[in-house]
Amino acid sequence: MNNTTTIPGIKKRFVPLKIFIVVLVFVGLGLFPFMSGNRFYISMINEMMIYGLLAMSLDVLLGYTGALSFMHNAYLGISAYVVGLFLIHISPASLWMACFAGIIFTSIVALPVGWVQVRTGGLAFALLTLAFGMMFHTIVWKWYDVTGGDDGLMGMPNPDITLFGWKLGSTGDPLAMYLFTLVIAAICFFLTRRIINSPFGAVLEAIRENEDRASFIGINVRRYKLLGWMLACLLAGISGALFILYKGYIGPSTMSAFAGAGVLMMVLLGGLGSLWGAFVGAAIFIYIQDYISTMTEHWEIFLGLVVIFLVLFLPTGFVGLGDHLKRFRKG
């Protein structure tokens, strides 16, 4: 992640350890449902992974293109709707086709906002995303005939998860869904890591550092920023597909602007700029929110206090302790 000290020819020595830990966590998570039968925790971890994926894509967006978005959950929602609609109306068994359609459609819908993003950026864009989020929320809410309005999308079938003829199980089966989510999240994680260390990632980093200069070394800044945006929205699309397959339901409230701020909070809790931190952040946030809201009806007070406390005293997030901070954006 920390490119500032990358010297060609000198291998980063801590890499094998990191990979080892990541693989260990992966295997541990894979074995978890076989050790604990409690479906609540399986369900909760499943949700953490889905939101972790979403948070990771937001982390890429924030850390690499400098776009602060309060509406990232809207793309999760859009993808979920498309996947759901595809399965309900077009082909109840074509899981992969549905996911593909959802992800592609999400990227297309992401284009116009991305277009605005590359022209505004910064805080103005951040505030705008709140309103854009509300816009998508309102549209989904209003488009009764297609989306089911605030009732949400009903009647999702449970297709089988199959790959090259091999069948994992139905999406209605929590265990199969859990394993499916785990594998997809892991693949996305490694691919994203790969991407940010690629020449393409380097370009995004340069743009984040100094847009003006980037264009004066011959980078088409707007194009790359748009590509970065689309990439992040595509990842959000994947998380959306997982979301609806797992919940069997999607409604407008998942897309509200204030839920979007929650995703941002996950990123910061985990530590900005470290991809796996996003997963940790999502896990912590979901757990804390669930825990506090079960404890007291005045959970908002305590959640607020926890957030304030964490921002004040854990500036680099849980995994970023000691790590140097990626700056959100140059002034």
Place this chain on the structure above:
Amino acid sequence: MEKRNKILNIEGIQTYYGVSHVIQGLSMYVENQEAVSILGRNGVGKTTTLRTIMGLTPPRGGSIHINGVDTTKAPPHKISKLGVAYVPAERHIFPGLSVEENLMMAARPGKGKDPWTLEKVCDHFPVLADRTKQDGSTLSGGEQQMLAIGRALISNPEIIIMDEPSQGLSPLLVQMITDVVLKFCISSGITMLIVEQNYRMALKVASRHYLMGTKGKIVKIASTKELMEDPEIIQSHLSV
């Protein structure tokens, strides 16, 4: 001649940017109504020294006294109130404020019989007088420099510290600013500490010179006379 005292006295300051130790034990002083320059290569810590004096990057060790007051840990606005005015290298003209407003931001009543006022600044810098309503940030580099100096003067300071006032100015303007500095500041009894790359200008303005080596170490203190007589001094102390 009135008795001269050390209006600015720095002892063994240690300044850091984060973990990098930039000034490692710098001591220097400026006497009342004296003009002193700091000369040195890029990155030795001249700007940092000025910022430290101004309270913008407070030192972690050592002490600074201005007019006998300990300002080591004082914030910039307290230091400014002690009569220190700062002309940063970047000039820092407030964009969106007109020339007049830029000056008014700093204006402070003076004690002497002929204090600096808006009129007086405009008298001395006719270029500014023509442009009082113009947005300060659209002035050309040289005009901005004059505005920055004017802004320092209008607060009727006892000490002005200037960072590279000649940077980026055309030869004509360098001459003009040298004249202004020479004529107005020194003659009106303002103490000056000036950082310059343009040694010719520094020699014209200041009477005593600190030659700074890496990490803010003073490698030589010399008077203008010494340097004039032996230009090799600078060469030998400031090149690698």
Place this chain on the structure above:
Amino acid sequence: AKPVKIGVLVPLTGIVAQGGLEMKYGIEMAAEEKGTVLGRPIELIVEDTRVKPPVAVTKAEKLVYKDDCKALIGVFSSGVGLALSKNIDKLNVPFVSTHVMTTKFYGLHPLVFRSGQLANDQTAVGNVKGILARPDLKDRTYYVIVHDYSWGHDAGERFIALAKENGIKVYNDTYDKAPIKTKDWSSYISKIKASGADGVYMAFITNVIPAFAKQTSDFGLQGKVKLVSAAAPGPLELEAGGEACHGIFGASDWAWDVDNANSNDWEMRFWKKFNTIPSDAAVHSYVGAMNLFNAIEKAGSTDAKAIADALRGISFDGPYGNVRISAKDNCMRNSAVLTETMAAPENPFGAKVYMKVLKTFTADELGPPE
């Protein structure tokens, strides 16, 4: 003995938090009065749904999988209710909704029940009958405005259809849909003024009704334009609105003005316990909870299917009088009252505005036929 755990899902934050709180009170009161089922204490575990379906589903999973709740009760909005129903196979516990008004709940799922507030079709019948019975209301033209979510749409549609059948004039067949967040109703009021309608049929979330009434009164329309409501206004909000809220007409399942021994007794118990004006949300949640507890007792076990079977056809003699959950479609056949808000007589709750009962409907009058 090990307690029987019941999961209570109510909104405690968000726009309907007040209603959610009252529901919680009703259910708590029922649990306390019932005390035990199957010789085991009843333990309620309350979770906040935030009126968000995904949150509600997650909370339901937590209640069932982690806390081992044997049944779910509560739920305010149709969206939440439907989302839970969608997941009920997975959860495999009976779910008694006490506040959902959508007609989609009829015969939705063997484990899903509705016992509580009037459903939209029932309210519409009550309101239309009520309007027809009043000479001063019968000939008015009604402007229909609803909160923009599925309950509102459903309520608006049902009223318009029924009104037309019965010759009541409706100004706008395509009723106005106001966002739930609407605080400033001035644009809508201007629209009503411009339309020349002299009646408004409104399907608003209960605690917003007084706000709307107050603003129409600010614009000098009180009395000139009659407000007919598809749901009972929240009693606390009515108090806050004061005189500006006089004259709201509408059918609902209960009001504390209902005068029978069961009801009067219940009111006082509620008042003593919570020191807050008893509302219909509290009553129907109370009744729903009682139905559930009685069904568990009747089933003799906490098995999901057994409880569901017991719930079908169960009846309860409470503040409403005797009401029954239909064995045919799992939904309650309610009795109802037609009310109008006005200055309250002397009363133990210190209320200044109350819903005066004008007429009572039996369950059979409102339908739907079994």
Place this chain on the structure above:
Amino acid sequence: MAELLYTENLCRRFGGVMATNKVCFSVNDHGLTSIIGPNGAGKTTFINIVTGKIPASSGKIFFKGNDITNKPTHDLVKMGICRTFQINSIFEDLSVFENLRIAKQAKNGGSLRIFSSKQSLRTVTEETWELLEHLGLKDLAIRPAKNLAYGDQRVLEVAIAMAGNPKILFLDEPTAGMSPTETKHISKLIKELSKKICVVLVEHDMDMIMSISDKITVLQYGSTIAEGTPEEIRNNQQVREAYLGKEE
């Protein structure tokens, strides 16, 4: 010999001010042309227009005979028109190496490879090291750019522009704020560079300008008031009045 780049009556207006006024300027494919002029004469503005940072109000710019007026910056850079800024513009949080590597990469292509590693662009890496070596920045390679001393940052600023293998390089006051020693170092560098490519230099340091320029253009109030060799300019009365002042 055909001109590499020339402008025809280039104008730029800011409100009521003509910052650039009918400038006709031309350079050949190598050599060092300097632009001097009083503060606010429009030097930076001129560079900004030619390098595509701001659009021209009127007039045309030709590069190798093609009209390039108001083309986007990144296209101009790809053609070989690079620049430095009066105020440092570098990738502050990146290492010196990465600063140059990314510039090389942008030049050489391969930026759209999203699944391979940065190190896979071999030639980019090699060329970056060569450049670092050439400019004496090798020792600073892994330092974050923002921690460099000002002078080194100025060198880096030039280096980033050079990484794009420019055919024409615009330098906006590269030595501003530099000590005389470093100024000497960088002017040697510039002179060397100008033997291979076309360099356009904006400076206020007359000693430097006069000693290394092949040709000098003088701007005032946005217009060209003189053009010629250093010797001609030094003796031009108008230039002396407007810019140089009385020589001591």
Place this chain on the structure above:
Amino acid sequence: MGGTIGIIVDISLNSLVLSGVFLIVAIGLNIIYGLSRIMNMGHGALYAVGAYTGYTLVATGFNYFVALVIAPIIVGGIGLLIERTIIAPMRKRSMVYTLILTYGLMFFLDGMIKYVWGNKPCFIDLPAFMQGTLSILGTQYPIFRLVTLFLIAGIMGGLMLFLNKTKVGLILRASSTIPEMVSCLGINMSYVHMGAFVLGCIMAAMAGIIAGPLTTIDPLMGSEMLISSFVVIVIGGLGSLRGAVLAALLIGFVQTLAEFFITDLAMVIVYVLMAVILAFMPRGILGEGKFE
């Protein structure tokens, strides 16, 4: 009831009132942002706190106009406390953290409101002379809404005078650009930040009390106003006060008209308008916005 002219009057006045409330909330937000580069997500909640405080004061017997003065002072005090305890330590940190911090603040304040005042909506009782309606060109318009218009105009006028005729205005504009230099001119930036935050909170509270009688006071009033005021300040250009005035008028009118004529899609229209404006005028309608 009321002819076409009456409808036009109705709509215009409704729009002005709505714009006015947007404006005062947005200006408060803009002042804090302009001076301290802090975007306060808790601003909406403070607006709600202001409204509730006003309600409590009126309910305990104070005159509405007295409450209009006292409640902002109380909320200003709360703002001071917030600034000193959690905002000040964040000053050096990047924007994104203050956004999240104040997001937490919003949760906290929203929760506190429910804890203190409960979930039920409240209404502010107005003095007798403000009740009733006035007949204007054939339409009955509530008197207090007209009074509200004058109040808003008064507050804005006072604020503009304060900012333009005192050095405070200069400091405000200068601090938003180069705070370091401002402190070198002898101005205590810490006080400036504090003052800005408190002033912003006072504006939020005033807006709350003004909006109270217009609408209902409920725990959610803040979050919706927050988004509207974000739209206003972004369309007006971040940090631009003149822009905010124009944007507030624009949004107020568009929203009211849309609610009147195409009720169903009113909010979608507002958001689309915003997107279109921003796409073509990224610095807001006056082009004065700051990029951060």
